[in-house]
Amino acid sequence: MPGDIPVFAPSGESDFRIYHNSMDLSRETLRLHFAKFGKVLDVYVPRDPQTGQPRSYGFTTFHDEEGMEKALAHAATHDITGVKVPVSYAGRKPRQPDGGGGGGDGGARCP
Numbered sequence: 283m284p285g286d287i288p289v290f291a292p293s294g295e296s297d298f299r300i301y302h303n304s305m306d307l308s309r310e311t312l313r314l315h316f317a318k319f320g321k322v323l324d325v326y327v328p329r330d331p332q333t334g335q336p337r338s339y340g341f342t343t344f345h346d347e348e349g350m351e352k353a354l355a356h357a358a359t360h361d362i363t364g365v366k367v368p369v370s371y372a373g374r375k376p377r378q379p380d381g382g383g384g385g386g387d388g389g390a391r392c393p
Contacts, residue, residue, distance in 0.1 A: 298344040300353055301372040305338055305365050315362045316342045320349015341372050 304312055309325045316322050327340035344350040353360075353369065360367045 297374050298347055298350040299372040300342050300350060300369050302340055302342065302367050302369045303338055304340040305367065307362055307365060311363060312342060316353055319352035319356065321345035
């Protein structure tokens with residue numbers, strides 16, 4: 283559909299990523315919060331491969347540097363639905379070597 287946000291950040295746009303302790307917040311709650319600062323391409327909260335439960339951290343990828351910078355400048359700790367969430371610059375996503383990718387950790391993404 284036109285206007286849909288892609289599930290995965292296109293290559294070259296992964297520099298605009300922030301790290302956050304996501305506590306018990308859903309990916310959708312995180313996406314809605316960070317969308318106030320700019321277009322969000324991806325919210326990733328890895329899952330524990332043993333339990334399937336979300337881990338207590340995640341990453342949000344913005345479409346551009348401006349959105350990421352606004353989120354970082356807003357506060358070192360964001361208040362998201364009453365939960366204090368520390369944020370910091372995460373940098374580039376690690377790239378897989380040409381020999382193929384390794385196994386994932388069962389994380390889920392939210393557009």
